[in-house]
Amino acid sequence: MNRNLRTAAPMVFAALVVGGFMISSSIGVGVCVVGGILLGALYATTNGGGRDRDRDR
Numbered sequence: 001m002n003r004n005l006r007t008a009a010p011m012v013f014a015a016l017v018v019g020g021f022m023i024s025s026s027i028g029v030g031v032c033v034v035g036g037i038l039l040g041a042l043y044a045t046t047n048g049g050g051r052d053r054d055r056d057r
Contacts, residue, residue: 002046
């Protein structure tokens with residue numbers, strides 16, 4: 001599930017950015033900023049928790 005979510009998220013984000021800029025440049029910039037924050041949070045949470053986990057492998 002995490003891999004599918006991490007694969008689909010950038011494509012959805014790109015479509016939302018294009019749609020936002022088609023509506024208005026202000027909305028496009030807002031979508032970029034908010035979407036970038038949410039996408040970063042998604043990658044951070046689905047990564048597994050940080051360096052300590054990577055050392056155990």
